[in-house]
Amino acid sequence: MLNGYDELRQIDVTPYCEERDGIKYLNWAKCIDLLHENGAEKVYFEPIPDDKTGSSLRMTECAFSDKSSNTNRCYETRIKVVIDDNEYIMQSPVLNGQNPVKDNSMNQLRVWNSMCRSFVKCVAIHTGLGFNMWLKSEMQPFQNAIPEVDKKPTRAVIDTIKNLCKKHNINSEGWLASNQRTWNTLTASEAGNMLATIKAKYGDD
Structure with a gap:
C-alpha cells in the first residue's frame, strides 16, 4: 500500500532531478521507481487520444503566425495516471522549457516530454511525491494591494x-x-x- 501524502511529501526528490534551461525535472521512470519503493504495487500512465483526431496531441482550431510566418496553435496532451486502485486525469500544455512549441519544431519527442512532465506533476498533486519541488517553481509573491473594480480599456x-x-x-x-x-x-x-x-x-x- 502506498505511503500517505504527508510522508511522500517529505521525500527530497532533487537528487534525482535533471536541470534543463534552469528548470528541474524529475525523470518519469525514477518517479515510478520511488512510488514502488514507497508501497505502490501498480503505477503507469497512458495517453488519452483526442476524440476528433485520434492523436495524442490536442490542439486549438485557431492558428497563429509570427513575424517570420511560423505558425503555431495551443497544443496540449491529456493522460490517465493509474496508481494502484486510483485513476487520475491530467491535461498539460506542450512546452519547450517555459515557451510554447511552434509548428516548425513540433515532433513526437515534444509530445512525449509533455506527457512525462504531466505524469510527474499529477503524481505530486495526488500523492505528495515531489510536491515541494513544484511548490518552489510555481509559487509567486503575494500581491498585498486591495483589488479594485476593473475598468474598461481605452x-x-x-x-x-x-x-x-x-x-x-x-x-x-x-x-x-x-x-x-x-x-x-x-x-x-x-x-x-x-x-x-x-x-x-x-x-x-
Whole structure:
C-alpha cells in the first residue's frame, strides 16, 4: 500500500532531478521507481487520444503566425495516471522549457516530454511525491494591494490590440470568443494581458 501524502511529501526528490534551461525535472521512470519503493504495487500512465483526431496531441482550431510566418496553435496532451486502485486525469500544455512549441519544431519527442512532465506533476498533486519541488517553481509573491473594480480599456488600447492582431494574422474575434468576451465586455486588465501576450510572443515594442 502506498505511503500517505504527508510522508511522500517529505521525500527530497532533487537528487534525482535533471536541470534543463534552469528548470528541474524529475525523470518519469525514477518517479515510478520511488512510488514502488514507497508501497505502490501498480503505477503507469497512458495517453488519452483526442476524440476528433485520434492523436495524442490536442490542439486549438485557431492558428497563429509570427513575424517570420511560423505558425503555431495551443497544443496540449491529456493522460490517465493509474496508481494502484486510483485513476487520475491530467491535461498539460506542450512546452519547450517555459515557451510554447511552434509548428516548425513540433515532433513526437515534444509530445512525449509533455506527457512525462504531466505524469510527474499529477503524481505530486495526488500523492505528495515531489510536491515541494513544484511548490518552489510555481509559487509567486503575494500581491498585498486591495483589488479594485476593473475598468474598461481605452480606445487607444483596443486599437493597438486590433492593429497588432492584424499585423500578426491573429483572429482577435476568435480570441475574444474563446474567452467569452467581446470588445464591449473586455476589461482593462484583460486587454493588458492580451497586449503582454502578443508582445512577449512577437517582440513588438
